[in-house]
């Protein structure tokens with residue numbers, strides 16, 4: 001039960017703390033009232049406490065205004081999205097960093113209720129009654145807290161993932177909103193977010209690891225009292241451990257002076273790499289020896305008011321650094337008492353020895369009972385800030401010492417309990433109920449226990465268990481037999497069949513049938529395997545949309561994890577092979593190394609496992625069974641898939657491993673979707689491998705295309721994003737933007753295919769289906785464009801498809817905007833070259849009347865439609881996304897929507913027909929051959 005008490009002004013106050021807390025009327029700003037929460041929520045566009053869905057946060061709006069170049073991040077949010085909280089979320093998703101500067105005035109009611117003494121971190125304790133305009137604004141942490149409190153779990157994953165990418169603190173302990181009504185939060189004061197971190201990876205020593213399973217020690221930071229000289233704890237941490245990057249928001253940033261109304265008591269987490277040789281620059285290459293990873297936990301607000309959080313930190317941290325200041329409203333004794341409570345909470349957490357605690361004492365803080373404190377708390381260390389040169393140095397030294405101390409592995413065989421305590425921990429281990437820390441979590445809800453997660457998680461676990469109990473090398477083959485065993489042959493045969501239809505048509509047809517029968521027989525012989533997957537989908541189909549997403553996200557994370565475990569050693573081997581200097585090698589050794597590389601890459605392909613593999617198998621099960629007497633077992637599958645896709649789950653359109661489109665399956669899905677889809681607009685992206693295509697789409701739209709395990713996109717993926725409807729209620733059909741993420745061109749593993757057939761097919765596919773194409777180029781040199789653009793256009797002209805010519809936009813990655821001026825001349829020249837090429841193709845096809853210039857086939861104006869993305873990563877060693885990249889992504893979203901606007905959209909029937917015809921044509925055509933011929937004719 002939240003504790004409540006009547007204040008002198010008759011307001012009922014709900015504490016975010018345990019019932020034992022006695023309210024001090026002068027500190028009412030530290031406690032959240034339902035009225036306060038309600039006021040803030042309505043200011044953010046939320047009429048009542050409700051869960052915002054992932055789909056809603058990613059929804060698009062035609063009315064988006066074009067963000068102007070160089071626009072300052074400080075702007076009114078209502079221009080962006082009608083609902084301020086969603087505009088805020090979209091800023092987080094786009095990693096612009098602007099979510100920290102959202103200029104929302106405090107609601108009138110809260111202004112008048114504002115406490116006369118609002119003591120903020122970093123503020124001087126002395127009262128300053130002067131009206132400070134900044135304090136009349138809503139604190140960014142309040143908005144973030146409300147955003148997370150009101151987000152469904154999958155959206156929380158996206159938001160925290162983006163904060164992590166920006167290198168910003170992620171709130172992992174949240175106060176429960178007094179307005180929350182969900183069962184699992186009732187009676188709880190705090191919520192621990194573990195599930196919300198599930199989708200985040202850390203990159204360490206060039207390899208990816210799931211953040212929640214990554215082992216590193218925790219170091220906590222808290223404050224008691226308020227600090228002198230405007231010293232800000234968060235700023236000190238940033239300077240000491242994060243190369244001055246504003247990892248933790250602090251009082252010197254815009255809006256930092258605003259009072260926190262609902263976000264006091266949150267704990268934020270950030271991942272830091274600590275150099276154990278102070279004074280030396282930390283570089284990634286140094287990691288093996290001198291850089292250690294740690295999780296930093298930062299408690300907001302005065303720790304004396306948050307005993308539950310303090311105990312939690314005491315339990316999970318190996319060290320807690322306490323900034324000790326003064327509380328002008330307390331007597332010396334009261335201050336001492338508050339401090340010793342906090343220290344005991346830290347150092348004697350629930351029957352264990354708790355964390356070590358280092359107290360950094362402010363110069364004004366007197367401590368009459370220091371000796372008694374020391375005697376009672378042997379894990380306590382005391383550092384007088386006056387005697388240390390600088391608090392930054394003190395923090396660095398303490399953290400360094402803790403990191404050096406914690407060298408042990410997770411479970412040392414002969415370790416003492418203290419050693420075990422300071423051994424590295426991972427987040428999941430902490431919440432394991434067998435871990436004897438239950439009581440620390442009393443009053444704390446854990447997001448994984450929520451109704452929306454428990455059942456979906458169990459379902460996904462069951463599905464993953466089938467994979468886990470098999471050998472790494474064979475699990476894919478055994479669990480997904482139809483798509484790994486027979487499908488490659490089936491797909492190859494289908495391609496051959498179409499190409500050689502006239503001559504060998506009959507044989508091919510027979511062979512095709514026999515391969516299908518082989519699959520059907522396989523299902524009959526081993527029904528259990530496909531039945532498991534069908535059961536999984538069946539159970540899924542009975543869940544709510546929120547639960548389905550949670551289950552699939554968990555499944556994806558688990559499969560990625562399995563994949564990562566298998567892939568990491570192979571990646572290490574690959575890196576090793578790539579790093580060997582070839583300078584002095586003779587031909588034989590080079591060839592040998594090349595063969596080894598090919599072998600490693602093959603193993604990587606066999607070991608990689610993702611949710612797309614499961615969908616691929618389901619497609620095969622469907623295609624096999626739908627033509628048999630067993631069709632009733634699969635007839636509901638397309639409907640379930642259709643709902644998932646409309647809820648934003650990406651679907652593989654073209655299976656890149658086998659070069660196959662399961663047309664029967666896709667058509668059935670589209671058929672189920674069409675009553676819910678009014679029109680679609682299609683956007684595709686092409687460019688060479690690893691040029692940042694998926695990263696760009698994910699940043700612009702918040703899509704889920706795979707970049708997280710460092711794997712390459714294979715084939716073509718599709719994801720649906722709804723446009724906002726004026727009438728959100730009801731089941732009326734919506735408009736959607738469909739993103740197509742396309743496999744990168746020039747993949748080294750297909751370098752032996754000199755004809756470039758694969759690349760041409762992919763480019764044609766992307767161009768043939770889309771209304772707007774983003775051509776992604778890493779760096780300034782557009783030579784790749786010269787190769788694949790005309791080829792693809794040539795293919796399209798030959799097909800004479802009759803679709804409206806697509807628009808094309810060129811995006812240069814890692815190039816500064818001001819390069820455009822100096823490139824103008826070159827761009828004009830290139831446009832001339834491009835303009836010539838389609839004419840060649842058109843001549844051959846006798847389409848000259850229709851397609852005279854490049855522009856007739858594809859709308860591209862090189863001088864106007866060229867955009868530049870700055871570097872993705874911020875300079876320095878932190879490996880985090882730059883805000884400039886995010887701002888550009890946001891601007892690009894408006895440009896894209898503007899460009900799409902001129903198209904009238906297609907319905908799904910037409911899209912499905914386009915897809916089918918295009919694929920048939922691609923399989924019949926030999927692009928490279930034809931293109932070469934045409935170019936020779938021109939020469």
Ligand SMILES: Nc1nc2c(ncn2[C@@H]2O[C@H](COP(=O)(O)OP(=O)(O)OP(=O)(O)O)[C@@H](O)[C@H]2O)c(=O)[nH]1
Pocket residue numbers: 687688689690691692693694695696706707710711712713714742743744745813814870871872873
């Ligand atoms: N330094 C830098 N790295 C980038 C940039 N964009 C993406 N990356 C990184 O490059 C890697 C590949 O990025 P992806 O987005 O998967 O590239 P892609 O073009 O989709 O790759 P494929 O699908 O394999 O063709 C990821 O680790 C990204 O974090 C960039 O602009 N600069």
Ligand SMILES: [Mg+2]
Pocket residue numbers: 693694695705706712713741742743744
């Ligand atoms: Mg990609």
